[in-house]
Ligand code: FES
């Protein structure tokens with residue numbers, strides 16, 4: 001049996017990583033000419049759409065005296081603070097009008113900014129780029145632009161004519177970002193948490209062996225034929241020969257889990273994120289795109305039903321776990337089932353170290369690794 005050395009006794013630090021894109025709100029909950037509140041990484045945000053439908057994200061605090069901007073008015077172009085009526089361009093936060101100024105007072109209004117964040121609408125969500133803490137716009141500073149576009153779900157063939165479905169699920173989890181993420185990657189909880197008569201029970205536990213390889217900022221469970229007790233696999237087997245089905249699962253910092261299943265010309269692709277809301281709260285968003293079951297009227301509903309069930313089981317588990325975590329119990333990570341969780345902590349530490357020193361990030365994995373566990 002492997003020894004539990006002190007390095008294996010790890011407690012999540014729940015540090016929230018800045019300098020990345022995060023999902024903020026489902027796009028269908030952000031309406032034209034309305035202001036919506038959201039919280040990400042303990043930053044209060046106000047999110048809306050201009051009259052052309054383009055989304056924007058501002059910090060939900062007026063740079064004058066801190067009034068939440070979501071309490072103000074929005075005319076489809078500028079956000080007006082409800083306290084003294086200062087107006088800000090919704091897209092870049094630049095101040096347009098300060099109503100109290102007289103004609104002789106020559107304060108340069110356009111040098112003042114409300115905090116503003118790059119945002120993009122992608123695969124059914126409004127994404128927000130959260131810059132390094134030191135580079136926040138607001139006051140007399142302009143915002144920092146995102147170094148790269150927001151992450152997208154991978155889609156295959158036929159996408160130009162829109163021949164795929166897209167659906168999302170979202171659930172709040174009362175645990176820190178670290179518990180949320182390691183829960184997402186944990187291979188050993190399946191038979192205990194995700195039991196259902198139509199699915200599987202603990203009697204189906206068997207030994208598994210999976211190959212992993214390092215990828216930039218993360219790791220990949222290499223393409224393999226999925227285990228016979230995974231959800232989309234059972235559905236896909238209705239459409240393709242079992243041995244033609246392959247799946248790849250990637251984890252990439254800060255919070256992305258991509259799963260791609262391909263079976264001939266059919267594919268199922270999902271991008272799941274765990275987003276830190278506060279130090280003790282996170283939110284899981286699963287967005288899936290697929291081109292199977294499109295001709296079955298109940299296809300998307302069936303798939304949504306299966307995933308909703310899974311996410312609810314995870315949410316309920318984390319709710320109970322939060323109770324256990326309240327009084328700081330001693331925790332441990334074991335090999336091999338918790339090795340992905342260890343890699344996550346190592347990647348996070350390596351990322352922070354690279355940021356601190358300015359050197360290139362040192363990947364914690366030297367090369368491919370095979371892990372074994374029973375689940
Ligand atoms: S607090 Fe917003 S205008 Fe004064």
Ligand SMILES: [Fe+2]
Nearest residue numbers: 183189193314
């Ligand atoms: Fe789960």
